[in-house]
Amino acid sequence: MADQVKDLRRLVIKAFHMTEVEWGEHNDITTDGHMTVSKEMIDKLVAEDDCIEKIDIQIIKPGDHDRWTNTIMDIIPISTKVLGKIGEGITHTVTGVYVMLTGVDVNGKQCHEFGSSEGNLKEQLYLNRAGTPGDDDYIISFDVTFAAGMGQERHGPFTAHRICDEFIQSYREKLKKFRGDKCTERHEYHDQVRPGKKKVVIIRQVAGQGAMYDTHLFPNEPSGVEGGRSIIEMGNMPVMITPNEYRDGIIRSMQ
Incomplete structure (x- = not known):
């Protein structure tokens, strides 16, 4: 007699590969692999909180890693829910491009607690690992300069993550509207017992x-910030999540 299997939920991830990333008038993304990056949001994002002094956005092409970077706070994929909540339904994600959030304050103090990762990017970033860019991937560098000392206050790093998430959301809103049959990859995962x-x-x-290190769970968007709940605010208590919730980006590191 065959073993009984109960299928609890299904997650479909459709990937859209980007082959070209360049500067443009607006943040935009298309199903034919073209992505444009704009700096038009910078003034608005800086004005949202006094702890932020400056934001610099750069496009780092594949192989162009022999360059200075401030401390790497996170490597973030661009993904969005199209149907259902995180862990089930349909997710659209971008391949070929990652967002890299970095931070330093106006006095040159890196945004870190136990150790910093500023220096030459090719020496500080391991490629081709789970959650990191590959050899052929573009990186959108989102570099935040904090007011003096705010890189070591909990509010500072959180604000950097939040405004970077706003920047990424401009791509998510377009990614949501992509026709699923235009994807370059399709993966289906089942939570089964x-x-x-x-x-x-x-x-x-x-x-x-x-003080600085935090982890958010249950955001509105995969690997997002908005709607997330701090593990600190939950008393650092154990939280149960499903394999597909983990796979779909329900945990966000908030260094």
Whole structure:
């Protein structure tokens, strides 16, 4: 008799590969692999909070990593929910491009706690790892300059993540409207249980020290910030998530 399998939920991830990233008048993205990056949002984002002094956006082409970088706070994919909530339904994601958030204050103090990663980008960023760009990927550098000392206050890094998320959202809104049949890759994942079989639990330890290091869960968008809940505000208590929620970007590191 075949083992009984219960299919709890299904997640479909459709990827759209970008082959060209260049400067443009507006942030834009198309199904034919063309992406434009604009600096038009910078003034608005800087004006949102006094802890932010300046934002610099740069396009880093594949192989152009012999350059200075401030401390890397996060490498962020561009993904959005099209149907359902995180962990189920349909997600559209971009391949070929990642956003890199970096931070330093006006006095040159890097945004870090236990260790910083400023220096030559080719020495500080490992390529071709899970969650990092590949050899042929573009990087959109989103570099934040904080007011003096704000890179070491919890509010500063959180604000940097939030305004970077606003920048990424301008692409998500366009990505939501892509026709699914235009995707370059399609992956389908199922959360399944097998009654009577062994249950497997994987434990992941995340940061929640308080001063700077935080972790957000349950955002509105995959790997997003808006709507997320701080693990610190939840008392650093254990939280159960499904394999597909993890795969779909329900955890956001908030260094």
